[in-house]
Amino acid sequence: MEQRFKVVVEYLRxxxxxxxRDRFVRQKAIEIIHRAGVKQHDELGEITAITKWVQNNVHYVKDPWAVEYFMTARRILKDxxxxxxxxxxxxxxxxxxSLLGALGYQTGAIIVDSNKDGVFNHVMGCVKTMGPTKKYGNKWIVAELIFPNFKLNQSVPISRVYPLIADASTSRTPIHHQNIAGGINSLSGGPSGSLGTGYKHPYSRVLGFIQDKR
Structure with missing residues (x-):
């Protein structure tokens, strides 16, 4: 289970x-903040606008039982x-x-145990402003995204946290350009879907749709 979790986390990151890094995503982020009337240099305004847009426009649907679907940010926006x-x-x-990262913010994910049963079962976003703010200082700001009524730094009850920060400076080939399901290239150069850990994600074949549905 621990190896499977690490593979899922790596795909997410x-x-x-x-x-x-996707220009399509950046243009959508710019469109969102303009439509929200956010003023220049208003970092919390930009973060709030993106958060509200995602909460109110992306429709929550559970994955199929025992299958982990992943989609590119571009695919989600097009849907x-x-x-x-x-x-x-x-x-x-x-x-x-991705939207906030495209606007220059350091972003990531927080994988949490929300049932207090020792199992990581939920994901929330986290972001950091470029400069300190009166409300949050230099601290990371948490965003619960699947509930539209949740405000920034408000979350479901959690007992365990696994932080995951994206590296904007990465120069590797994007996932949607890799043959994840076909065995030519993996995310780390090892066998398809293994990430070089020796563990093959049981649902890695599902990720083949990323290439065709970008």
């Missing part, structure tokens, strides 16, 4: 890194535009962190 949005908590974080 890399999809965020890919999304924040929203087409009126076909269906995403779970990790997808919410992927698109949210």
């Amino acid at each position: 890399r999809l965020i890194e890919d999304g924040l 929203v535009d087409a009126g076909q949005s269906g995403a779970d908590c990790d997808d919410f974080v992927i698109v949210w962190a």
Whole structure:
């Protein structure tokens, strides 16, 4: 279970890194803050605008039983535009962190145990402003994204936390350009879906749709 968790976490991190470098995602982020009327240099205004947009436009749908779907930020945004949005908590974080990362913010995910049973079962976003703010100082700001009524730094009850910060400076090939399901390239150069750990994610074949549905 620990190895499977590490593989899932790695896919999540890399999809965020890919999304924040995508010009399509950046243009959508700019569109969102303009439509929200955010003034220049208003960092909390930008973060709030992106958060509210994701909360109110991405539609929450659970993954199939025992299958872990992952989507690129671009795919999630296109589904929203087409009126076909269906995403779970990790997808919410992927698109949210990608949108804010594309605007220059350091972003990541917080994987949590919300049932107090020792199992990481939920994902929230986290972001840091470039400068200190009166409300949050230099601290990371948490965003619960699947509940539209939740404000910044408000979250479901949690007992364990696993932080995950995206690396915007990465120069690796984006996931949607890799043949994840076909065995030619893996995320780390090892066997398909293994991430070089020797563990093959049982649902890695599902990720093949990332290439075709970008």
